[in-house]
Amino acid sequence: MSEQSRVKRRDFLKVLGAAGATTAAVGCSQEHVEKLVPYLASPDETVPGVSNYYASTCRECSAGCGIISETRDGRSIKLEGNPDHPVNHGALCARGQAGLQGLYNPDRFRGPMLRDASGKLAPLAWDKAIQTLQQRLGEAKSKGAANAVFINQHENGLFAEFLDQWLGAYGMPAAIRYDAEALHAVEAANKQSFGVAWPTYDFSAAKLIVSFGADFLEGWGASVPNQLAFADARAKLGTAPKFVYVGARRSLTGLNADEWISAKPGSELAILDAISGSGTVQQAADASGVTAATLQKLVDELKAAKPSLVLAGATTANAKEVALAANALNQSLGNVGTTVKNAASSLSMEGADNLDTVRDAFTRMAAGSVPIVFVRGANPVHSLPTALGAGATGTVADAFKKVAFKVSFSSYPDETTDLCDLILPSHHALESWGLVEVVPGTLSLQQPVMEPVFATRDTADVLLAAAKRDPAAASKFTTADWRSYVFSRFPGGQSAITAALPKGIANGTLPRAAATRTVASAAPKATDIAATQGDFYVVVHPHAVLGDGRGANKPWLQELPDPVAKICWQSWVEIHPLTARRMGIQAGDHITVTTSAGSIEAPAYIYLGIRQDTVAVALGQGHTSYGRYASNIGVNATKLLAFAADSGSGLALTTSKGRIATSGARSDLPSTEGSARQHGRGVGQALIAVPGANGTTFRAAPGHGREMPQEHPAGEAAGAEAEGEEHLPGDADHRFLPGLRSPVANDAQGELGDPTSKDKGMYDPNHWSGMAKRRWAMTIDLSRCTGCSACVTACYAENNIPTVGARWQGRSLRPFHSSDGSGWDTRPGANIIKGREMSWLRIERYFEGGEDGVGEFDTRFVPMMCQHCGNAPCEPVCPVYATYHSPDGLNVQVYNRCVGTRYCSNGCPYKVRYFNWHGYGEEARRQYAFPEPLHLQLNPDVTVRGKGVMEKCSFCVQRIRESEHRASLEHRTLQPNEFTTACAQACPSRAITFGDAADDAWAVATLARDERAYHVFEELNTYTAVVYLKKVIHPAVS
């Protein structure tokens, strides 16, 4: 080596190596380095990556279902029903599931706020906030504490009792237990008839169920237990009850009925009278607009079918009379004791304050005599009619504004909180302690499932802190905090509560709610709807998903299509097709509905299940200030309502006729509905039950249903085709061959995809992994499915599915189209309008019959997700093997291999593949579906998919693998029915069963061989792993 060379070979290599490594290391990292900090001292029971489960009580509505929170690394990621809970038995509705999005709502208050002189809310410290509260309490006391108003959300349990105690200590009257969804008329009638607000109904014992507007699947009573009971009744098939729905609009419950009697609103009482004999059928026919023959048939059926079950849930002026008549009818038909049991089924219905109390408080506010008002968990400014109505002036909001000092304990900004001066945000129910008696004798525990997300504080703790600073009140509150108060009140004390916490329930009772209070002035009474002016009956009903509107700030619920109209992120006016044709109204044309109380404008939805002289609007939307997801979506239907009570002192929702007119505007409906008709393709098949002397037989219902074979002679295909069935030449045989056939599971896509290879790798059933021995499959019983859509939300929660319908998530597809020219399509549900929803699981709702607009029609709810075909059309077409068939029968989607050709979706006959059109998972984008802290909910077991890749139902593969790994760690094999998918777990009607169809020990294997089983589009030879069991329709009482 020459002298000139200063760099030695070794040095050169060292420098090269170091520089190269640095370049490689720096160049490869696209994102900033995140540090993984291990626990030095691990918190109790916390293992990173392993979930803890905490039992608690759902507070999304007053029903009080038991929940189990899956908490991973200190964050609650999924809510599931508590299987041991007496109310919901392990199921959970969509609203309950979405409790998590209330917990992680990005619009939640981060801490206490005080309205400053300029009228803006400014944050302040808790200490200061409590000091302010205490000071204002003192002022209120001097002005007359007896006039103070505390509006608390209605929830039975310890807190309500504690609150009244606290209020009492300050000389303030008991809190108003506010529940805009409570059915006061029915509860009052039940109390009168049976002595309990909500008796136990036994759907299974009935032979005939007649509902007079009682929407028991979506809000009449506690929907989850009702669904369970109803589904169990319908699953009896041959001996299942016939269900008749009487009402002007077919709600979700109505769509589940075998027969719909489209009576005029307000005419229910006349029909009930005709049945009981206190009126004639002809009178009822005249009043209801239904033919006398139809009513006579109902009367005869009710007389013949014993026992039966009559339910009433009218929202008209005579609601209580209707409910009383139904109760009397149950009595006279001998149903009490058999289908109606006097034992209370749920205490949650007890104790909500009626409209008289609410109205009294607001008239006092309007009069200026209320010194201080508190609101907690209620939003009366949105959920009450705008004007205070007869006998008072001004609006609800004006009355509220007149109060000198307004305190809100709400976690979220909303229309009421907007008017408040001091905001003391309460913990979310999932962050708080509580104790509820849900059914007599059973306590349901509420425990925090994680540390609070924000600097919120439990209202009880705030009240305690305030009381402790007040010398007069301090002596009455000796407990350190709310938690110890709950513990002190638990029967058996600390040890008992420790024992009870894992299950979430315990035996015991709590003091019941106080007797109904008397108020100075009752709310004005609603008028008889028949006497009002207008061309159309205007039916206002609670939203099946959003309820009175409290769910509207949760994107899962906004994105969940209404089970009836299949519209999300929007309000709509339901109108009959013939009426629409007569008036020249197309779907999406804006209709102005005007009643004497006010008017709203919303796009038309043309709906077969409504009377021709009726229009219907759902409550729940039209928020002006309820966070980013709720605001400026749809219209608030309370604008159509006068502040008027029905005869049971509940808010009367159907009180007025009105006029409708097209406004000239139109907007595309954010609907997930393509065609509402099956076109004879047999997606949702059904059988008609025909009662006979020798038991019930079944025949095929229209819509490609096939004759149900009475027996299954092995190896012998059913011979002649069912009578009247058209078999076209070239049409493949649609008849179901029992069992799941999967030609691919044992086929070609092993090792290197060589079909002639002897080495099939893991696809060999004898492979040591044993994977190919399994065939994951699912059965969906359409007789049980009610279409409630809880499974859809469960799927969103489990699989990190982005919601895409928010106003800021849509891109404009026409240049300079958007109002601000920014390239954004700010219509609510813009992406849904373009069909880009991501719901891996959707509920298809097909109508059969009634094509002429007047005939009878039947509804088929078909939950549709990836069918995991044994011979999947999507698999061979993928150029990069991003979708392939796993040895255990799953159709697997590899997100990070997908290049996004979307060919798989073209091949899919079921259209269950969803594409990431935008970067919904990219934090920096406006379309980001999980803005902080919503992203804390994301399931760490499931990838958040990137822009440009395809995704679809995975049969919750993460749950399959987790269970397999757990079994393997415990040195055992999987137990039959050991785990299930998120949808099956949530399903309140137990329609979905998941498992290994290749192993007879699993329930799914038996169900897949059921006589009612069929595969959708079986003639395509896709060998699907999802087996549907035909719906059974009961036109006659069995």
Add this chain to the structure above:
Amino acid sequence: MATIARPVTADDPHRRPNVASANVQLPGVRDYEQVDNDIIRTLAPSGGWFAALGLAVAMFLWGAGAWVYQIYWGLGNAGYNPPVMWGVYIITFVFWVGIGHAGTLISAILYLFRAGFRTTIYRCAEAMTVFAVMTAGLFPIIHIGRPWKFFWLIPYPNWRLIWPNFKSPLVWDVFAISTYLTVSSTFLYVGLIPDIAVLRDRETNPVRKRILAVLSLGWRNSEKEWRHFMRMYLFLAAFSTPLVLSVHSVVSFDFAMALTPGWHATLFPPYFVAGAIYSGIGMVFTIIIPIRKFFKLQHFVTINHLDAAAKLALFTAMVVGTAYLIEFWVAWYSGNTFEQNYFYNRVFGQWWWAAWILLTCNMVFPLSLWSQKLRRNPTWLFILSIFINLGMWYERFVIIVPSLSHEFEPWQWGAYMPSWVDVSILVGSFGWFFMWFLLFIKQLPVIAIAEVKEIVPPRLRTHAPVTEIDVSGMHVDYSPETPGEHE
């Protein structure tokens, strides 16, 4: 090439087979020198050319900008409306692949069939093929969700040992398109070699001369070179011929291999090939008629040539027309309700207008070509060619969009409307295509100089003022009124 000086008779067994019959003669072309001069003069850039190129580049840049925008925001900025997961990009992909086919048909198959009318239009058609395939090749990449991963479709060795799925028609597409691009550009280049040599010989700019010298591979016009050249040309023509059939058959498999009603038909390969040739001839007319006019090459591309090409267009139009009708017949005869429903919807459903545009442009208007008068009217042929292009674009629209929007599952029936990004990229693809084409026609001869010389009779050594020699070497009286001389 045509170096014979000895008169031969028509039944002479030594007569060269590759000579033009009477209706492809170029009576307006007197000698080889005129061939060189008339064609090479077209290479001089003109103001109009600069304007056209500027427009094409602007269109291309606009489309490219739209693509960048789409990559940034995601495919959601295109008009996709599930279940319509394929849209303008795949339509335009198939459209451009189809355009490419006429080029190879004219340059290769018609060469093998000794159809002399191809001589003056084949260079144009072959260049069109190469640029059309270049354009088409972009679309699968534009179309996919993650275009930066498009190379995963290419079988390349990698440490994960993951290969593409050879069962997927999209992988077949990758092979088909890349093979086609390779072969057709080779074929174009090989045919150009003698012409490049002519340019080289005339070039005065030393740099350009050097480049042309390299490109001409040192062509010296020797008999040996000609012999090798002709064998090579024949071989490449034979090699390209199956590609005409296979490439578009493979493209048709993208549809035929899926279950989708309206796609799943064995008819698709021949139907697509016929449609491709048809659309290609349409595009040849669209290109050659203005070139002939603006470059004043009417005496090369004669009315007779256009007439012959128009007959080919008429023939393929009838093939595709028959295929359209057979599709309906098959749907009816199959008894398959999904197919029947789809085909009913094709003409009477949501997209009826698209289907009727297609049927009118591709089945009705071409029937005008039964009239000799219209066949020999370049203006009409140009107008018709625009309709053919439109009709063939809509053919792919009708195959893709209504099928996907109206599949098995009624709940998922949907609509589709292209967005401004779709349209921009479609426009940009025309800009890209014409940009290349315009650059080509000013760099290299748009009519094959050497091959034209084959059909131009050589000047006789002895001057015979009243007689000429025809392409077969026969002496004929020169008549300026030979058919095809004037329009």
